[in-house]
Amino acid sequence: MSWDIVGQDWAVALLRRGLETGRTAHAYLFAGPPQIGKTRLARTLAQALNCEQPDPPCGECPSCQKIERQLHPDVRLIEGEGAGGSIRIEQVRALQHEAVLSPYEGQRRVFILRRMDLATVEAANCLLKTLEEPPQLVTLILTAVEADLLPSTVVSRCQRLDLRPVACQEIEAALRARDLPADKARLLARLSGGRVGWAFQAAEDEAVLDRRRQGLEQLAGLLGAGRVERLEYAHKVGRDTDACRDLVELWATWWRDLLVLRGLGEDHLLNVDGAGQLRSWAGQAGVASARSVLAALQATAAQLQANVNARLAMEGLLLQLPHWQEPPA
Numbered sequence: 489m490s491w492d493i494v495g496q497d498w499a500v501a502l503l504r505r506g507l508e509t510g511r512t513a514h515a516y517l518f519a520g521p522p523q524i525g526k527t528r529l530a531r532t533l534a535q536a537l538n539c540e541q542p543d544p545p546c547g548e549c550p551s552c553q554k555i556e557r558q559l560h561p562d563v564r565l566i567e568g569e570g571a572g573g574s575i576r577i578e579q580v581r582a583l584q585h586e587a588v589l590s591p592y593e594g595q596r597r598v599f600i601l602r603r604m605d606l607a608t609v610e611a612a613n614c615l616l617k618t619l620e621e622p623p624q625l626v627t628l629i630l631t632a633v634e635a636d637l638l639p640s641t642v643v644s645r646c647q648r649l650d651l652r653p654v655a656c657q658e659i660e661a662a663l664r665a666r667d668l669p670a671d672k673a674r675l676l677a678r679l680s681g682g683r684v685g686w687a688f689q690a691a692e693d694e695a696v697l698d699r700r701r702q703g704l705e706q707l708a709g710l711l712g713a714g715r716v717e718r719l720e721y722a723h724k725v726g727r728d729t730d731a732c733r734d735l736v737e738l739w740a741t742w743w744r745d746l747l748v749l750r751g752l753g754e755d756h757l758l759n760v761d762g763a764g765q766l767r768s769w770a771g772q773a774g775v776a777s778a779r780s781v782l783a784a785l786q787a788t789a790a791q792l793q794a795n796v797n798a799r800l801a802m803e804g805l806l807l808q809l810p811h812w813q814e815p816p817a
């Protein structure tokens with residue numbers, strides 16, 4: 489298998505060179521947007537560091553397999569509890585106790601600290617001690633979406649790799665290589681926005697596309713709905729901030745596509761399966777109106793990101809949506 493990573497070729501090349509020349513870092517920081525493959529790359533590096541075959545990672549030796557199945561005693565994934573949870577100082581202390589021990593069965597102990605940017609300040613400061621005096625035979629791999637939130641003292645002690653969203657065509661090819669039908673591969677690649685992890689998850693889990701369909705139906709319904717109905721909807725959906733984020737992101741792709749249809753044309757749509765529907769919407773939505781809805785969606789996305797009360801953010805958004813006498817089909 490070797491490095492089975494979609495996109496990020498330069499990062500893989502850099503890590504390989506380090507391994508080949510025996511110059512690996514004690515600590516890495518993989519930074520970049522959610523679901524583009526940071527943890528996947530971290531796990532693959534852990535495999536390469538512990539692989540028992542000449543061209544690591546082979547993906548097949550007992551060590552590689554245990555790491556893949558998260559059963560290797562020397563490779564630990566450390567993350568906050570629940571969605572958006574923080575790594576706490578107790579978890580870093582536990583890491584420090586373990587890090588001084590020799591590897592149990594592999595060549596190196598590897599600790600993957602997922603979303604270190606969400607860790608508590610105490611946890612980050614505590615980790616600094618380990619970064620300053622890294623034990624022999626230990627590799628730390630931190631991942632972060634907002635690397636700027638990490639203390640600069642932490643960042644400066646890591647080899648930092650900034651991963652970028654992956655090109656749509658590469659994701660499409662990777663999905664096709666996994667036997668996905670061409671139409672679906674194209675759609676998921678477009679919708680993914682460069683997030684490989686999202687695309688693979690959506691390929692395996694029908695519920696992802698079902699949720700999308702429902703979200704678009706709700707949007708159409710809301711355009712024909714009055715104030716009271718909109719506020720009720722905001723009240724209901726506002727209980728789940730993550731769901732609100734997904735919805736706002738989805739609706740933004742739709743309104744973006746309405747504008748794209750009038751400008752760049754169908755080839756540039758994200759919702760490639762919705763061209764017919766988008767054309768009928770475009771008949772009702774003027775460019776100025778579509779632009780202002782898109783701006784409102786982007787503002788709401790920023791509010792949700794900043795943890796503004798989700799119900800209030802959704803209320804504000806829904807009251808800005810135009811009212812269409814004849815809601816779109």
Ligand SMILES: [Zn+2]
Pocket residue numbers: 538539540541544545546547548549550551552
């Ligand atoms: Zn191996």
